[in-house]
Structure formats: C-alpha cells, structure tokens
Amino acid sequence: MFVTNLEKDFYGVIQKSRCLLLVNFDIDAICACRILQQLFKNDHIIYTLVPVRGIQDMINAFDENCEEIKNVVMINCGGTLDLVELLRPDESIVFFILDSHRPYDLCNIYSESQICILGKPDEDDEIPEYNDIFRDDSSDEEDVNEESDNENESRQSKRRRLNEEDILRRSERRKWVENRTTILFNYLQYSYYGKSSAIVVFEMAWNMSKDNLDMAWCAIVGSTEQSILSKVESRIAVLEEGSLQAHVSRLTHRQGVDIDKQQQQQSIVKVTYDKDLQLALYRHWTVEASFKYSMSTAVSLRLWSIRGEQRLREVLAEMGLPLVQSRQLFRAMDLTFRQEFRQMVEKLAGKYNVNSIIGTSFTLQYGYRFKYCASDMVYAMLALLDSTTKDRQPQRCFLDALDCLSRTKKDILESGIEKAKLMLLNIFKTAQSILEAKQVKNFGSFLYLNVPDGNIDTYLFAHSHPLIMLAQFALKAYVNSSRNRRASEWPLVASAIFSAEEGSCLLVGIPPVCEDQPRSLFGKAFEQAAKNKNCYIEADYFDSTIIRLKIEERPKFLDALAALLA
Template sequence: MYVEDVKEEFYQFLSGKRISIIVHYDIDSICTCKILQTLLQFSHTIYTLEVVAGLEHVREAYLNHAPDCKYFVLINCCGTVDIVEFLEPEEDVTFFVLDSHRPTDLCNIFSNGQVRLLSSPEEDGQVPEFADVFREDEDDSDEEGSDDDENEQGTKRRRSNDDRALPEERILRRRERRKWEENRNRILFEYSQFTYYNKASALFMYNLAWKLNRDDKDLLWLAIVALSEQMTFAKIENTTYVLEAGSLQAHATRLQNRSNDAEVKTSLKVYIERDLRLVLYRHWTVEASLKYSMHTACKLRLWSQRGDKKLQQLLADMGLPLVQSRQTYRSMELQLRKEFQGKLQELAEKYELGDVLLTTFALQYGYGHKFLATDIVYAMNSILECTTNKSRKECFNLALQCLSRNKNEILYQGIERAKQVTQILFKTVQSALEMRQVVSAGPFFYYIIQDGCVDWQMFSQQHVLLLLAQFILRAYVSGSKNKKASAMPLLVSAPCDLISGDCMIVGIPPLCENSPKNFFGKAFEQAADRTGCETYCDYFDTSYFRLPTKHRTRFIDALTALLS
C-alpha cells in the first residue's frame, strides 16, 4: 500500500520507536540514508543500520534484527520482490519501502498494510487493477465437491436435471478461469517486461525534510549528488533529470536567500551551472581529462592514432600550450582557465563534439574548495567499488564521510582513485576495439572480459561494469560502418568469483533509444529457463545476472535464439 501522508504515517509514526534501516550499497542509498539519519536525530529515534548488496544479505539482516525490532525501513532494496513471501515475517512486523528500482512488485502495492511504499501511484506507471491479477474464488473447492458428489451418485441410474448441469457449469468455469489467467499473464508480462529506475530516493527524503522544515544546504547537496549519480550512469531520462534539477535549483535559491551576507562569503554555496562534459577536469590535467572522458573519447575516437593527432590539434587551436595542458587545472595560468570552456565551445562544431556542456550543480565553501556534483559521484563510486582490502561496511562508512565537509582528504583520495578507474576503462575499451573483441550475436553485441584480465576484480562491480558497457557501446557505434549498430543492445560479461568460477553479465539498451528502460531482465530469466543452467540472480537490478562461466556460451546462444 502507498503511504499518503508521509509526515504523519511515516515520520511521526516511527518517532520514538526502535527501527532497523536496511540500505542498499550504492550512492543514492547513501545520500538517502544520511538525510534520514539527520531527521531521526531530531525525533530521538533509536535505529540500527545494515548495509546490503543483494537479496540474501537482506534476508540475513532481517533475521538478525527480527527478534528485537518490528519496524524496518528498506532503502533501494526489495521493492521489486514480494517482501512478505520472501522474508516470511510475523504479522506485527511493518516494512517501509523507499526504492527507486522499478517495476514495484504488485503484492507490495496491494499489501494490506504490512508493506508500506514511500512513493506515489503515479511513479509506478500503469499499475494493473487488483481484480485483473488477483482472484478470490472457490473454483477448486467447488470442483472437488462436485467430484465427490459424482462418486457418491455413480451407482444411481437416474440423475436430476441439476446434476446433469454440473459438468457444463464446471466446463464454463474452467474456460472462464483459463481466459482470466491468459489475460493475467499478458498483463503481468507487460507490467514487468522492462527494468528501469524512478527518480532518486534521496529526492523523496529531502522533500520530507523540507516539509518538516529541517532542510538545509547540506541535505540539499545530498539530494543533488543522488540525482547526479542517476544522470552519470544513465539511469533516468534526460527530461526527468532536467525537471528534477529545476526543482532543486528552486530550493538552492530559497536556501541561499535565507542565508545572511557573512555566511555567503565564508560558508557553503550550492548553485546550478553549465559545465563541460569532462571527467574530473578541475582536479586533473586538461589533456588527460579530454582523452579519457567518454564523451570526447568517442567523438574524436581517441583510441586511434588519428584521434590522438586530433586531440593535439584541438589543444593547438585552443591556444593551449602542452606545458599548460599537462599540468593540473588549478596550476594553469588564470587567463587560460577563464578561456578554456569558451574556446572548447567555439571549436565543438569544427571537431564534431556535439554539446560539450551539461547542466550540473557546484558546491563551494570558503574560497578554495569547489566541487561539481559529478566529481563527488565518481569519487564515491571509486570508494565503494574500487577500494581493496576493506569490507563493505568500511567502504560504506568512507563514502558517508566523503560527503562531509571536514573530510576532504577522503574525498581527494576517492578522486585520485576515480582517475585511475577512468584510465583503466579507456584502455580496456581501446584494447577491445583494436583486437575486435566486440562480437555481433545477431540481435545484440557482446564483449567478454577473460579470467586472466588484470583488472577483473574491478569489473566485477556493478557500476564499473555498467560504465564499461556504456563506453564500449558508444565507442563501437562511433567507429562502426554498420548503420544498424546504434539500434543494437550490448551484453558485457566479467568474472566475479574465480574460486566458484562464476561470471556476471550486464545488458544495456541500444543508443538509439532515449528511454533507459531495460528488457534484459526478463530475457535473462527466460534464457536461464530454456538452458536449465544454474543461475544466481541476487541483484536488485535484474539487468545484472550471475551464472557459472562454463555455462556462459550456452546461455548466450539461448539468449540469441530468444531475441532473434
């Protein structure tokens, strides 16, 4: 069921109670959790926090806290599964679910109150009617009773007119039931055939803080980072991002006007601006950022010698000496920094760079520290997925600290690690294209990272593998002579556990589609049923799939036959 009055039915309802918060291991969940923690401090609510990366982790967390806790808040997890069937809770246990994954499971939507969704019906699209997917009748019991009656009357030679009508009624009921089930299956397939994302959960939590008059610039920045994460990883449509960014801009203006003049000069400022589509260029060298950013690398085809010459020519046309372009952006001459964005815009048409600007938000405090929201996203993702020798909880806490203004050293460490990840992504794409490892299977392309790859452990992480898939598809399409390449989806597989011999597969939609809705979740499920191979789908996003590496070839063949 949907929670209509969030302030009363969620926040005030949980005030003073002991609750358990189960948080997914991603950036949006971290931002949402930090906002919720701030709000719970005002209401003096006791809570425990568990970090999960899959469905089995949720089950373990629930079993650990079920004896002592009756109220659970699930952030970006379990909205797409039947929670009551999955966890088998006691009747007095209540779940509040805030999940951006879609589609939401219908059993959660039509729950009698044990599962309460912190979202609106409009955000779930076209939800089927209850009567179309659930049916309460006694057909089975009637049929059993009729069979018993027939056995008792089998020895009788005469049957009344009512008895003769029973078989016909049963046939009609069965026919009606069969039609209803066919219609139900069609409706369920249309509802659940695509995997996609709703707007960031942190936006919902920030709106709650605003309604409670507890919002400030720090909480607003958390919502901005969560929205920027969805834009960076192409989880939402561009129109959705623009609309939500406009709403957040209004909040930023309101909070800025509420500040006094002294605070504006010395403290935190959050504002919207148009900036370059370059990865971490304010914390890197201009040449490196131009080379390794996905946008410019694909437009100039920088993995080739011709592309490298184009880059050097671009820098020359901008009047940017190599000495300046190869030192950090902050160390460049002031005049060159001021002219950099404008000159790149002027040359964008000549070099076919397209729109080199994007709408983003910036955070600045004091007189020296300025970060774009996308900078924070790359830094946090590198901390979460590319930190070695640390547990999941330790990485989660580091990412939380990364959002604090007094933990700049952690943020800068994340930025440095993000640079390394960006370079590895580019080199992997370059190798895949040069060695022609992107293979056409007919209805889709696929690329396989072999077990001997040096960086296999990094690519076993969901968002790094997603970035690699998006980079490979854009790069391959930009250099392909096949006109249908932009209409082809891509499958990327990487080893995820060398001991068990398992691999992870992610599928992304074609470039020609503006919608990020992904059909691979249902396709993976059907291909696994056809092959009968052992699979392990523990991810909240069903566009990811895990199976034994030895069955991968057979699985791809089944997927090819299914989508042909």
C-alpha cells in the same frame, strides 16, 4: 500500498520506536540515507543501519536484526521482490520501501498494511488492476451435496447442471489465467528506474520544513548519479535539475537572511548552479586526461585510436592551450587559461562534434579550498564503493562513500577522487583494447563483449558499476565507428570474471543507444534463457539486468539468449 503523506504515514510512524535501515550499495541510496540520518539526528530517532549488496545480504540483515524491530526502512532495495514471501516477517513488522528500481512487485503494491511504498506511482507505471492479477477461488467452490430447493429435481439433472456450471467456471478461469499471464508479461518485461530516492526524501524534509542546503546537495548528488549512469531519460533529468535549482535558490536566500552578521562569510555552505563543462573531474585532473577519459569526448573524437590522439592534440592547439599547460593539474595552470578554459572549449565544441560537454552543473563550496561539483562527488563515491579487496570489507567501502558527503571528511573525498581517476583510466584502457582488437561481437540480436582475462585491473570489473560504465562506453564507441545503420538499435551484454577461484563471471545488459528512455528487457530475458538451457544463474542483485553464472556455462547461456531475442 502507496503512501503519499510521508510526514504522517512514514516519518510520524518510525519516530515511535527503533527502526532498521537497509541501504543498497548505490550512490542514490547512500544520499537518501544521509538525508534520513540528518533528520533522525535532529529528532533523536534511534536506528540501526545495515548496508546490503544483494538479496541474500538483505535476508541475512533482516534475520539478524528483526528482534524488537517494528519498522524496517529499505532504500533502493526490496521494491521489486515479494518481501512477505521472501522474509516471512511477523505480522507486526511494517516495511517502508523507498526504491527507484522498477517495476514494483504487485504483492507489495496491493499489501493492505505490512508493505508501504513511499511516494506516488510514476505516470509511466501501468499497474494492473487487482482483480486482473489476484483471484479468490473460494467463491468458485460449490458444495455438491447441497440440497436442492426444488425437491422434485432428480439427482441426474442436478448432476448435469453442476457439470455444466463446472465446465463454464473452468473455462472462465482458463481465460482469466491467460489474460493474467499476458498482463503480467507486459508489466514485468522491462526493468527501469524511477525517481531518485534521495529526491523523494529531500522533498519529504522540505514538506516538514526541516530541509537545509546539505540535504539539497545530497539530493543533487543522488540525481546526478542517475544521469551519469544513464538510469533515467534526459528529459526527466532536466526537469529534476530545474526543481533542485529552485530549492537551492530558496535555501540560499533563507541562509542569507538567518546568518549571524558576525559569522565569517567563508564558513558558509554555498551551492551554485551555473554553466559548466561535462568533463570528468577536470578541476582535479589535467585537461588532457579529462578530455581523454570522459566518455562523451572519447567517443566523439574516437580517442581510442592513434588518429584520435592526434585529433586531441589538434583540439588543444586550436584552443590555444599549450601542451605544457594541458598536462599539469588544472589548479596549477596559469590563471588566464583557467578563467578562459570554458569559453575555449565552447568555441570549438561544434566543430569537433563535442556539444554534449556543454551543460550546467551544481557546485558545492565551503570555505576557500572545499569546492566540488556534483559529478566529482559521484565519481569519487563510485570509486570508493567499488574498491573492495581482501583486506577492505564492502561495509568499510560503503561507510567511506557515505563520509564523502560530510564536509569534515575532505581527505576521504580526495582519496575517492584519486581512485576515480584510476577507475576512469582503467575503463578507457580496457575499452580501447577491446575496440582495437574488434572484440565487440555481434550475436544478431545484441552485441557482446568480454573483459580480457589476465588484465592487471580485471578485479575492477568484478563490480557492477565499472562494468556498466565500460559497457556504455564500448557500445557508444562501437555505434560511433560502425558502418552498420542498425548498430544504434542493438543492446549490449558485457561479461567479466567475478571470482577466478569459484569460476564465476558477472554479466550486465544495457539498452541500445537509440532509446532515450532506458528500459531494459535483459532482466526477464536472462531469466528465460537460463531456464531454456537449464543454467543456474545467481540473480542476487536488486537490478535484474545484473547476474552471475559459471564461466563454463556462459557460451550456452549466450546462445540461448541470442535465440530468445532473435
């Protein structure tokens, strides 16, 4: 069931006893978790935090921690699964689901008390009626031996009447089942994302009058991740940005009123919303590198080609920015160039078709040296989250990403930014090698790319976020340089080695460029293709468009997928 009064029906309930907090490995979930942690700390609520990478992790975490637990809070996990069927919990345990994955499982929606979905349903969610999906067959059963009211009615005529009723009942049931199958297919065929979980938690804190600028910043970072990874349509992202700007103005004003006059100005947290360039990490990188490794400029200027590199030098020269200046860190550039950099880019954006990098952004400042924009935080957290190695456990990476949101852990954030530079560089170079070798293959109904084996940075693409970013980059670049008019209508499937030892690979599917509303049909298509060819896929991710399968089964799986989508 949906819970709309979060203060009373969620926060008021979990305050009474220790709760279990299961958090997915994504930035939006981490930001929502951070806001909840601040609320829990202020109200002295005891909780156990367990990061979960996939469905099996979630099952294990619940089994290990379910004793003496009455409430389980699930952030960006569990909403699309039938939790009662999967976890077999005691009837006394209540699950509070805060999940941006869609569509929700219908058993969760129509659960009377054990499953509580936080927030109201999205306007676009066409949730089927209860009676169209669930049916109580006990009402259909009739006792054949029941005595007839009419004593004169013969057994033969009674049997005939019951047979006719049985045929009619079966016909009605068959029609109901066919109708149910159609309704379920229409409801479940696309997977997509809804409202940022971080924003939902922040709005709850605001309604309880317990919000602050740090919480608003977490909501901003969570929402920004959805924009950067193209999880939501641009219209929704703009509306959320406007709403968050209003909250920032309100909280900034409140902070200005409450501040002690003797407190030094530089120690105040400042969040500003202003015109900014959508260039990845440019304040912490060189201008040349930021231009080259940002998706929008790399695609528009076709920087993966030799002609593209020449075009980049032309742009820098026409801006009046010497190569010496563009190749040193932004903060080390001459003050004049730093101050005029945005205006320089704006003047040439139209000429070089890079208007998409002109936009707005939120920036957090604390003191003189702590200044980061929301996209800087997202890239840093993504890089830390996906930096697992044999010596570095996923849980450690999760906690490092969580620490990025703390102003006292600047060294971890700086480390994340350095890792993010390397991540963006590797994504660009891998995309460049794929595009130069023309390795984006056309399967008729979708495009396909495979990350070449033996690459020194192949381990990076064993994680879903970098592989999705590579797929989005390669798809936009392919469409930009293709002469085929239908190129923008094709979705793309990307594959990379997941584990060489196990002989498994990771597959992700992304929707076509022409769709501003990013709904993907790959979740159900992957499932059906695997069934058609009897392939075993490991659908362990909370996003159904990400799967794992054996490398030797990949060719027949792709053939089945092509046949299915044709």
